[in-house]
Amino acid sequence: MIKRYESNPIIKPEDISIENDELEIFGVFNPAATKFKDEILLLLRVALKAKSEKDWIKIPVADKNDSFNIKILKWKKHKLLKVEDNDARFIDINGIRYLTSISLFYLARSEDGIHFKISRTPVFTPSADYEIYGVEDPRIINIGEKYYITYTAVSENGFCTGLASTEDFRKFERLGIIFPPENKDVVFFPERINGKYFSLHRPTVSFIGKPSIWIAQSDDLIHWGEHRLFLTPTNNKWERTKIGAGPQPLLTDKGWLIFYHSCGDNQIYSMNLILTEKNNPQKIIGKSTKPILTPRYKYEKVGVVPNVVFCNGWIANDYEKILIYYGAADKYVALAETSLDFLFSSLKTL
Template identity: 40%
Template sequence: MVRRDPARPIITPEQIPPSRPDVEVIGAFNPGAVRVGSEIVLLIRVAERPLCPDPEWVAFPAVRPGARGVEVLRVRRDNPDLNLADPRFVFYRGQMYLTSISHLRVARSSDGVHFQVDPEPTLLPEGPYEWYGLEDPRITPLEGRYVIAYTSVSHLGVTVSLVETEDFRRFERLGVIFPPSNKDVALFPERVGGRYVALHRPSDLTLGQPEMWLAFSPDLRHWGEHHHVLAVRPGRWDGVRLGASGVPFRTPAGWLSIYHGSDGTRYGLGGLLLDGEAPYVVRGRSEEPILLPEAPYETEGFFPNTVFTCGTVPEEDGTLRIYYGAADESIAVAVTTVDEVLASLEPTVS
């Protein structure tokens, strides 16, 4: 049903110039995606880490409260206070650091496969809520401009912020809309019942599961009337965690979206159909994933066994392009049709 493009992957870290001479790009992945006229525009998450030529040492970025800019900490690998069990994090002397810091960068394509990546970062971390980077953007065309929800990470926690643009050259930050701990926010491309709508994924360390919720807003800044939308299914492909991936888009059957799920060993993608007028009501979901990590660039890499999308592009002819991060390292694209995804969903009885 979902067909990977033969040019896979379409963007790799080697194609991205680093933002400064003392860092290297280790990941270009999880792009937001949108059609803008005759082009498809991606907003890529670019992960960079400090260069460290000595294999007996580890270098990692650090931003301390009150400090200006990014510091580089260097620690010997045999230091007993160092824990490198997870490739995404460094635990040193009781403190957690990220192994890399991400910024966002624009890429453009006329055919949806061959992209020209901007040589400079588009959005760099700015302010106390972004000290550890900007991650996983989702682009929504909304009322004449493009509104981008992204994960903003800092010592204060994992929050969700908005930025808007009309041309992907000039941007206006709107600030944090969901406090810690939250992520996976996808804004609907039109109001429902006169209000803006967003899917989001709060996380609680004591009760509950990492599951999908929905909220309404009169102005994109103040969110409320939260509804629980989608639960994990223990023992299934989405049994440990799940969240919104692509921006929902309207079909005759309702709001269709691609969501991600994990069973604890891999991340896959499935389809989700929400009611057209009451979008917190689920009308259908994938019993089996429509895309799982199978290709070598999906099963091997920085975070193996991962396919994760933040950008789907529905075309006028019914084609659905899915731009996804592979193993938190590179970008690939798969193609299906809206009708195929809808036909694959298992209807949900309310």
């Protein structure tokens, strides 16, 4: 079934090095995963926050006047300052919303998929106007010789989806915004299907409906159209609030396996599974009857955001063993192992 690694979490905030004395690690979580040569690579989301100071509110943002530099915005606390801070992830100051941390990406390498060597400095940092609040939740999709990275870019104008590519995980080329605000949880299918590329994405809705997964098509991975509603939240306790895509879909002899996250009652996040037709990824033919992975242990229940398991990356080793790398409580990276047989057994034919 699902077997968690006994020494979870495998990566903790204290495993990340940082040279800025004004900042501290808020969390390391939601990694993308891929095979590269003889290694497994994780692209780690690392969130940094300003060290606390009595009587001051401090917010880190990227300095737009530099290729990458973090500056600290500061407000002295007083009665006339209007502050709402009911969520650890953001704060409203005088009617303007800021993130309490700024995220960037570190790279972790492993030969066994368990023990990782982490880069001493970030490999991908905010550098554009649409990223000044950070870059978040990457997914890695290997297509041909290139590795494409979709990620959430955040600024004072909302969150959108950026795209970058690399061939060596040393140099990254930014390809711009591919889905405008407010859209996130974007992942590509790793090959053309009937001559087209397909992607899953999650627009945010607030007036009517619930945040759902949509599917789109493209000729070049940059320009996306033919958008269709793909999957909506089911009215049950584990996904009635919202859903979103997870890691790169896996192609099997039965179709495309798609891991997705859901948020349900009490803001608990879980991971679920669907299966689509091989030659028609828009047609869902199977769905898990209950979550595949739910918060169970302390490191998944207690952290920056409680009761969260969130997967952006998995590795299939000849499908006999599937390694699931996931964020736990928005603070840690954890590892679970499963098999293709178990995943198929969890599906109900539609």
